[in-house]
Amino acid sequence: MPPETVPPELPTQLSAWKDEEAALLESLEQIEHKHGFIPRNIAEEVSRVLEVKLERLRKLQIKVESNVRKEVDTLVTKWKDEEGSLILILHEIENQHGYVPREIAMEVSYALGVKLARIYEVLTFYHYFKLKPPGRHNMSLCLGTACYLKGAPAMLAEAKTLLKVEEGCTTADREWHLDVVRCIGCCGMSPAMVVDGKTYGRLNASDVSRIVNQTTQPKAAS
């Protein structure tokens, strides 16, 4: 599905639905706490509702998957005549999603007639392809030689303690993704880093927290 046809916001039901489940679980736990167990009549009723819900969930899943298939099919037809097209297709997926989801990789494997292992062979070899979804904000710290000499390691240490993640990892709340990149070609303004597509240069370790705050609370900073 091309990005422009995506509705600008998620369906509101989705978040309400997540809460509903949590509430249901909580009330069941309360009952369990009160009685020491869940009474049979309640259990039966819940499982009956769940059956129906699961059936609907499967439909939903199929809906989403058919979307994936459509997306992959358009990509494959686009690059079909090109020799060695696998990397090109993966590039497009990476650019759209920010990573290569497993379901899509499986679809690509099916559509191209290439074994999934072959696809993962390529995916894991190249640094550009990611297998995990990125965070809401992404920090790429340049660790090219020029930046390295001018104090990037201290910045990296600062970013690690600040965000409480290792390099190449995403925070538990999916807010920040910290990455180390080879060279962003801005050696003239080293040390540099890219946060959400914006390049910051001539930094030192203390700038990291300022930039993080600025990015998470754009209004408070200004």
Place this chain on the structure above:
Amino acid sequence: MNKLTFADLEKYEKTMADSGPNWVRVSMDTGGIAAGADTVCTIFEKGVGTLGFPVEVRHVGSLGYSFADPLVEIAREGMPRVVYGRVDDEVARQILQDHLAGRRLLDDHILAWRNRALTFDGPSTHILVKDTSAEKGDKSQFFQFSLAEELKRGNLQDKVQVVRALDMGVYDEGVAVQFLPSRVTYTNVLAPDVARIVKTSVQGKKVIDDLLYKKPDKQVRVVMRNCGKFDPESFQDSLRYGVYQGLASVLRGMKPEDVIATVKTSGLRGRGGAGFPTWLKWQITRAVQRTPKYIICNGDEGDPGAYMDRSVLEGDPHSVLEGLIIAAYAIGATRGYFYIRAEYPLAVSRVEKAIADARAAGLLGENILGSNFSFDAKVRLGAGAFVCGEETALIASIEGKRGSPSPRPPYPSERGLFGQPTAINNVETLAAVPAILVRGGDWYGQYGVEKSRGTKVFAVTGKVRHPQLVEVPLGVTLRDIVFDLCGGVFGSKAIKAVQTGGPSGGMIPEHLLETKVSYESLQELGSIMGSGGMIVMDQDDSMVEVSRFYLRFCVDESCGKCAPCRIGGYQMLQILNRVARGRGEKGDVERLRAISKAMQKASLCGLGQTAPNPVLSALRYFEPEFKAYLEGGVSYARKMSANRPPEPAAAEPANA
């Protein structure tokens, strides 16, 4: 667009011209945009409308002065052309107001011209002044004031403006002064000289010989000839500045053999690092009878700290494409690929646009310019693997596989892309080709030394005062590049070493800086030319740490196909890790040397063979430092390396 013909190109050749009298050129390359060039450009685009006279605002490639990004070059009728550096939004507004509307130059942002003149060709209208010696205790302001006062005394204050410059292009030469528009430059100006400068040079238009800076500019721009001059996205501009003239002269009557012969005379060698003669590569590929043949432009610039290929692709994509077409003609290829890093989205989009424009104009496709030569080109993206700069790995990557190198022979010229004969040339090599064909092999061959002819672009970064791209004829010394062109070490510390060639290169210590740069001389020193990254290190940098940094890079990037590289690299890294932690064992230095030797001899591709180079060269020139780590621990070693100049390899190791 209609297909171009020879006649059209001839017309462009004759009408090569500059734009109107007033223009603004904003350097819109990745570095410039990162520094804020796009907002600066918007300010100019909006602002020029209110000025009341026509001003053309153009996006151009980078001039190479990365330390001063974003760069803006301004021409105003009746005023000398100037380049402004470090232009932020506020400065951009000031330029609009003061320079374009008010006809006054701005203080502290101008980069003086490097192509200095030796005589006055007319009255001076502006004087740039800057204290070039120390970074502290700047005397520029004082000299600006005294020059202005002196001018007032001569009643010239309305005719000549004195401006403080950002950078003079000469360093450690006391107070420097440049006269505009003549570009005569004086250095080591002292306070008593002010009066005679005004009297003799401003009023009398005569040069004061003892102050004149006579050294010519060391830079010769061949590859970067068009960078910063015109909009790289505009096909028309490229034509107007003479791109595709080389192709026209080739197709007008040169045989492929003639092209190869011209390139042979020029002495051009592969600029990607190994320095294989370009003509020979073409001839071998041409000699193979099978078709189709392929030509690949290698733009997978993986060296951290090197960005010249990106700058050329972003600043002048049409010239690289022209070089690719000429190369294809020479070897008889029908298909070409640009292999560009995906991390360079701007370069990719500009090359894609260049290809589309050239195809629309009939410079790609069937029967180019009415000849019977047909050729088409495409862009393929790299995906962040350093090893893909290696020929066979690059081919595997274009074929859609993982980029593992394969043993050579067979060489790509025999069995390359899709099993067909393939020639792979670096971006810089291809960008130089059209210039060689327009101006002749002898012209290009006049630069350089011995077997290394022509010019090379270097990206000088690290602890250098003014990190930038410089293009110099081969044969200039490292000291010239680091000190004369880039201003020496940042923060007035002592230089310790220069690292060339990226993770495959080596460290060159301070006492060898007089070495003339060429493929052979760098190899003798245990380094390589590589793609042209040059990283300056000062006394604070521990060579053990730096060599560990490079080795870790190579270990990360090793594809894991052959054992010497995969295992050897890892073992060396383990040893270096413990040495750097102060837990080194006796015999570690010898062990490092032994593993290095094995890797150099037995690895499959260039990555593994050259991975030990940084460690070996560090051991060769800075062994006492390793010994200090082994014998005295970390804090002792740090102290030693910071306080003591590096000793030649033969010197006695430090006593713990």
